[in-house]
Amino acid sequence: xxxxxxxxxxxxxxxxxxxxxxxxxxxxxxxxxxxxxxxxxxxxxxxxxxxxxxxxxxxxxxxxxxxxxxxxxxxxxxxxxxxxxxxxxxxx
Amino acid sequence: xxxxxxxxxxxxxxxxxxxxxxxxxxxxxxxxxxxxxxxxxxxxxxxxxxxxxxxxxxxxxxxxxxxxxxxxxxxxxxxxxxxxxxxxxxxxxxxxxxxxxxxxxxxxxxxxxxxxxxxxxxxxxxxxxxxxxxxxxxxxxxxxxxxxxxxxxxxxxxxxxxxxxxxxxxxxxxxxxxxxxxxxxxxxxxxxxxxxxxxxxxxxxxxxxxxxxxxxxxxxxxxxxxxxxxxxxxxxxxxxxxxxxxxxxxxxxxxxxxxxxxxxxxxxxxxxxxxxxxxxxxxxxxxxxxxxxxxxxxxxxxxxxxxxxxxxxxxxxxxxxxxxxxxxxxxxxxxxxxxxxxxxxxxxxxxxxxxxxxxxxxxxxxxxxxxxxxxxxxxxxxxxxxxxxxxxxxxxxxxxxxxxxxxxxxxxxxxxxxxxxxxxxxxxxxxxxxx
Ligand SMILES: Cc1ncc(COP(=O)(O)O)c(C=O)c1O
Ligand SMILES: [Zn+2]
Numbered sequence: 001x002x003x004x005x006x007x008x009x010x011x012x013x014x015x016x017x018x019x020x021x022x023x024x025x026x027x028x029x030x031x032x033x034x035x036x037x038x039x040x041x042x043x044x045x046x047x048x049x050x051x052x053x054x055x056x057x058x059x060x061x062x063x064x065x066x067x068x069x070x071x072x073x074x075x076x077x078x079x080x081x082x083x084x085x086x087x088x089x090x091x092x
Numbered sequence: 093x094x095x096x097x098x099x100x101x102x103x104x105x106x107x108x109x110x111x112x113x114x115x116x117x118x119x120x121x122x123x124x125x126x127x128x129x130x131x132x133x134x135x136x137x138x139x140x141x142x143x144x145x146x147x148x149x150x151x152x153x154x155x156x157x158x159x160x161x162x163x164x165x166x167x168x169x170x171x172x173x174x175x176x177x178x179x180x181x182x183x184x185x186x187x188x189x190x191x192x193x194x195x196x197x198x199x200x201x202x203x204x205x206x207x208x209x210x211x212x213x214x215x216x217x218x219x220x221x222x223x224x225x226x227x228x229x230x231x232x233x234x235x236x237x238x239x240x241x242x243x244x245x246x247x248x249x250x251x252x253x254x255x256x257x258x259x260x261x262x263x264x265x266x267x268x269x270x271x272x273x274x275x276x277x278x279x280x281x282x283x284x285x286x287x288x289x290x291x292x293x294x295x296x297x298x299x300x301x302x303x304x305x306x307x308x309x310x311x312x313x314x315x316x317x318x319x320x321x322x323x324x325x326x327x328x329x330x331x332x333x334x335x336x337x338x339x340x341x342x343x344x345x346x347x348x349x350x351x352x353x354x355x356x357x358x359x360x361x362x363x364x365x366x367x368x369x370x371x372x373x374x375x376x377x378x379x380x381x382x383x384x385x386x387x388x389x390x391x392x393x394x395x396x397x398x399x400x401x402x403x404x405x406x407x408x409x410x411x412x413x414x415x416x417x418x419x420x421x422x423x424x425x426x427x428x429x430x431x432x433x434x435x436x437x438x439x440x441x442x443x444x445x446x447x448x449x450x451x452x453x454x455x456x457x458x459x460x461x462x463x464x465x466x467x468x469x470x471x472x473x474x475x476x477x478x479x480x481x482x483x484x485x486x487x488x489x490x491x492x493x494x495x496x497x498x499x500x501x502x503x504x505x506x507x508x509x510x511x512x513x514x515x516x517x518x519x520x521x522x523x524x525x526x527x
Contacts, residue, residue: 045143054146057146058304083304088147089249089307089322090300090326091329091357092299092358092419
């Protein structure tokens with residue numbers, strides 16, 4: 001399952017400035033673990049100490065907010081796009 | 093994406109906005125950005141999220157002791173710039189081309205108070221701002237940051253009011269603007285966002301989709317040198333809402349009201365009003381006394397109200413469905429802080445139906461001659477509901493915010509029209525039963 005992950009600016013120090021990277025994984029959890037294997041340190045930025053998504057990070061799988069789906073267990077089909085976005089934008 | 097012909101900044105304009113971020117004077121008494129979650133500090137820059145924990149960044153200050161007094165403020169202009177010392181803006185900011193928002197009226201709402209059985213009620217009427225919503229306050233501060241950072245385009249994701257405020261502010265400052273809205277917004281808001289000559293892009297989706305798109309745009313080369321007032325300039329933008337707290341207290345004779353009712357979309361305004369009140373206390377400009385903050389949402393988009401009532405400290409996003417489109421953020425960035433503030437101060441978060449929104453728009457208009465947009469209907473509706481439930485004290489001095497003008501959301505009160513249509517004769521007038 002190859003998944004492309006869009007990296008927000010504040011995490012690009014981990015990905016050597018790449019805005020998009022490809023990793024393998026059938027669920028969001030597996031995708032994040034695969035990211036950690038390739039870019040050590042990145043997981044702790046996205047997940048808190050309890051291993052849950054931090055409260056100010058939004059993650060989308062193919063445009064769907066994973067909080068509307070199954071959170072970290074959300075399936076990431078082959079070719080899926082994952083976006084990681086700081087939640088603090090907005091104010092309308 | 094194809095953009096129609098832009099209004100590019102002229103070369104002479106852009107040289108006057110040369111980056112000057114290294115000069116501390118550009119930000120007045122502001123010294124850093126600090127993370128609301130973990131406290132980590134960052135130099136003042138076009139950033140908005142903490143690199144350690146994704147938490148929101150906010151402006152931190154180092155005020156000169158004793159220099160900010162009631163007198164120094166009263167000597168300033170009748171706009172938000174009288175509080176410039178409390179904002180991240182350079183000295184002389186009032187003289188730069190800007191919309192000079194703020195210092196809107198605080199209406200002593202005796203008729204509405206009587207009808208609701210309250211002792212002392214005031215409406216802070218921000219429909220009197222240059223583009224008829226409180227958004228001119230936040231945009232004015234974000235614009236200064238954009239100038240300091242040498243940005244060439246002012247932008248935002250918007251439910252309408254912010255788009256208008258950005259379009260107008262950019263026009264006045266000689267910057268290009270390009271703003272993004274859900275494509276189904278009220279006609280009045282679309283016109284107001286487009287008339288200033290910038291680009292207005294309708295997106296097929298909800299506000300949250302628009303916001304997400306903008307968050308991705310700033311990470312792309314396309315968005316380079318763009319100032320999104322509510323994304324990469326959000327820490328500065330948010331500070332503009334503090335001026336509501338300052339004005340309310342100053343207009344009450346330097347007193348914090350006991351209860352304030354505030355509409356919530358992202359929750360930024362509510363959190364910054366609380367910050368502003370705390371600053372006034374810290375500076376000794378008002379007496380430290382308890383106040384209670386209440387948040388208002390429309391039931392069709394009430395994720396913060398739902399979390400408040402369920403006792404949660406996280407906000408579960410929703411898909412909005414309400415006529416109060418300006419408040420239709422299903423995934424409010426400051427939701428957790430709104431919950432903290434309303435709980436800490438002994439306030440509450442409540443929501444009202446669309447029918448109550450319309451009813452409350454009419455109530456405020458009928459009693460005080462103030463025509464609010466749907467957001468104001470939400471806020472007055474929640475005031476009424478919280479009084480009925482006993483959560484709000486009718487004896488306590490209360491301020492309710494009207495953040496936008498009813499002319500922008502005429503559809504909400506469609507059907508409100510002539511009492512009668514008659515021939516121009518006295519007989520016809522008598523026959524209509526109105527004499
Ligand atoms: C008229 C009006 N009032 C209140 C708000 C709420 O703003 P915030 O995102 O700061 O909660 C908005 C947001 O667009 C608005 O347009
Ligand atoms: Zn942090």
